[in-house]
Amino acid sequence: MGIRFERRYNGKIDQWIEGGRRPLYFHNRPFWIKSCSRMRHSIALRHRLLVRLGVPFSLFLLVLIIALGSLTYYSYARNRAEAARVPERIAYLTKERIISFFENSHRNLVIASKSARIMQLTDTERRFLDNITKEDPAIIELAIFDANGSEIYKVEEATASIAPLSEDITRAQYFIDTVHNGREKISEPKTSVYGTPYIIWALPILINRRPVGMIRATIDISVLWETVASASPDGTAHVYIVDTEGAILVSNRSVPAPRSQFARDIVINLRNDSDIYSYTGLLNAEVVGQAEILPLTDWIVVAEIPLSILMAETQKNTRILLIFTFLLLLLAAYEFATLRRYLFEPLSILIKNVENLGTGNYKARAHITVKNELSVLASVMNEMAEKILQYTSGLEEQVKGRTKELAEKVEILDRANQQLDRSGKLLIRRDL
Structure with missing residues (x-):
């Protein structure tokens, strides 16, 4: 027989297709096992x-x-x-x-020290010293002293902002180093009463390589502001x-x-x-x-x-x-949000729907809101599930009808068998 039916006590009917690879189950049992895998x-x-x-x-x-x-x-x-x-x-x-x-100021001071005399200065020498203070804006005072510290000559810039020096020049370190030791001396920066920074630059006046006096220049270092500012x-x-x-x-x-x-x-x-x-x-x-x-x-x-x-x-x-x-x-x-909305989520819905169909739940439907190829595939899958549901529902009705018909025939056969049994017993009694 191609098809064999077997009656179960729970009233369910299982169907096998002899020689087939895929057993068919109803009542929420797996359908197409290899496909589900x-x-x-x-x-x-x-x-x-x-x-x-x-x-x-x-x-x-x-x-x-x-x-x-x-x-x-x-x-x-x-x-x-x-x-x-x-x-x-x-x-x-x-x-x-x-x-x-400083080199420019030093050059002017060297020229002044070589041209200066300890004795009375001539008008030419005075004009020369005056021109030095006028041409060099940093030199605001130029004075000549002898070895005893007596001032011989002094020229001062008219716009000088340095207050007159009131110290005893013979006790000043620059006087000692210049007159006694014959060395140039630049003092530490000082600040005038007007707040102007300046330095004292002293050079010895030499005669036969022996210091006989000193020329002192008061240099206003605030004029360096233009030099500093021009750097930037x-x-x-x-x-x-x-x-x-x-x-x-x-x-x-x-x-x-x-x-x-x-x-x-x-x-x-x-x-x-x-x-x-x-x-x-x-x-x-x-x-x-x-x-x-x-x-x-x-x-x-x-x-x-x-x-x-x-x-x-x-x-x-x-x-x-x-x-x-x-x-x-x-x-x-x-990009990831787009992939998730248009690819990953529809694929997840389709896979879940296929799994539901694989377990025999043909009422499951794939609902995809985006409009693309996956939504078309979901629509086709929903139509296929609907057709399978209709087919399985009709098949179950046919099985139920055949089962009822077979049950009636079995009952008729049972009654016929019982009647035959009774008839057989009567015949046996007659023969006896």
């Missing part, structure tokens, strides 16, 4: 798609961000090296200009001169007073630590600085530039990198 393995499809689509895109974003970061770091390293050279150039340029300033025409650099005690002699910017101790600490740090890059400057801002020593006076020229100005290009590139990275992350989030 494939569907279970297809659950990993979404993860494979996520890996195959997401990993290359993520790697592309990662490589792009690394490339931009490398360019930004290269720009930062280049700007950092360039930033360290800018104040160095300004400090060196300022030092060279100040040295030129755009005004971005703070350039100032510090003496050996840390006092600020000249500055191209106004400095809160007193700042001597702070200026001394800055100079010490710059001179002792050549690798120092940035620090808090004299104006309480993060700066990059460089110090240069003036050989004649041991003063220090310091040039400071705010770090924010020097690293402006790097900060701009960093902002561009952050904005671009943020846009890339937004693009990645949009």
